Amino acid sequence: MENERSEASETREMIICRDVHKWFGDFHVLRGVNLTLTKGEVVVICGPSGSGKSTLIRTINRLEEHQKGDIIVDGIELTHDIRNVHAIRKEIGMVFQHFNLFPHLTALQNVTLAPVYVRRWSKDKAEEVARQLLQRVGIPEQADKFPGQLSGGQQQRVAIARALAMQPKIMFFDEPTSALDPEMIKEVLDVMIELAKGGMTMIVVTHEMGFAREVSNRIIFFDEGDIVEEAPPDRFFTECKEPRTMLFLSQILTT
């Protein structure tokens, strides 16, 4: 494992998915996905509901288990070894559609929990870092409020700070703005744009094409458990060939 890491070069591969398959019972959700992300790359995944976008990113940090194929994150292979699973989870920060903040803890405690118990930082250090992060996502004054007392946009920003607190090398966003009221979407996207420009490796499942245009390196159209086509944003909207992609684009771009 260590050798593999040390031979990594400047454009090293942060995520490699090779022929990844997953079934829910008899239902074939992921059908041989191949995906590679290099360091600092920002990839936007879009596609119809139920196509398996969430399942794909949840598989990479083992919230779901895949049955066939290889997943390698920053040189660590995802196996049944629980140590590898934990090592990979430490590398990846995850932001959910419905925030999933811990409602019994304050915003600050939500952010400090994992650093204190997983990274074993002292409480003071964790709090200092947490306050900086809350500052960075623009809500330093909400530190001592509980999630139930925050707006959706504020909650999602706490969730981003919570994920960043573990100092991950990769961030996953699963439809981070689709549970938000329109006026709150921008404040969350701004944080994500700042992150992307700061060089974070990111996979973002979203239909926010403005965000995709502004910061993504690649847009992936995903349907029926596999990547249908992918292209850099400047070409994606004009040069896609598949009728499924065009149909999908016509639907989300008109609404």
Next chain:
Amino acid sequence: MTVDVEVMKPPRTEVGALGWLRKNLFGTWYDALLTVGSVAFICVVLYGVFNWALNTAKWGVVTTNIKVFMVGRYPYSEVWRIWTSVGLFLVMALVSLVVWKRNVTKARRGVTIAWVIVLLLTIVLLKGFGDLPLIPSVPINIWSGLMLTLALGIVGIVASFPMGVLLALGRRSSLPVIKVFCTTYIEGIRGVPLISVLFMSMLMIPLFLPPSIRLDNVLRAMVAMTLFSAAYVAENVRGGLQAIPEGQYEAGRAVGLNEGLVMVLIVLPQALRAMIPAIVGQFISLYKDTSLVVIVGLLDILGVAKAVTGQREWIGTQKEVFAFAGVIFFVTCSALSYASRRLEKQLGVGER
């Protein structure tokens, strides 16, 4: 302007005591009828009770036997040990209240440890040791009266809580052996009345233990109450666990916590918090059920009451004695539910 303000004032009959009366008690003719009827009924009952309590009742039986009610057959020369224990508990309760109220986070762990120490200390103090000069052994077998009631209640509550949590977690375990064992245990216990568990523990515990260890009857009763209550606590906790959405587990795992930490730091605090009212309700009913130990020959406060009224000089004093016992239960149970409400408020149940 002034005229406007005058106009805006609500009609006199809508506000104040009069308005309240009108709205809530005499809203319609049948409301009025109900109000008058109930007031009359309450007056009659209250008059009867007070008349009896103040004029007819002979409280001598209570005042004369107060020590028996409180500590039963505990040697009177050793009663200071009970007072010391009660004092320790009160001091601890006060300290906890201050620490939690002031939110002195750092002191909380200390206070929790102190509680454990005080509990153990109390047991040692009350039971004593064979030939220690200061605290000679008092056989647990002769514990009786309110002291026994409280001891059974406190031990039952303190021991059945962690056991219930473990059972609830076991019931959701992915290991079939543990799951089947916990489910069978919980359903088995819930399927039989407490009395039969009490009898079983009197008869069966000696069979399981090596002959050299002999458990006192009181200890066996404590074991029985704990085993019984734990099954109900487990069901309450399970209800709380079910209410926690899968997203909470996922968020915990995603930030790198292992399954144990996810449970301890994220799931259990929310589940227990939501279930405080139900669990405290279970504890109150456990506390009241301690009076069933009379059946297996122990004298809790009701047992003592019965024994006292059976003595020749106190014949015909049942009313006084049982009224007294009822008041004692009422006061202690109210204290429990008050503590529960305080706890709920402190933890913000239903707010977050």
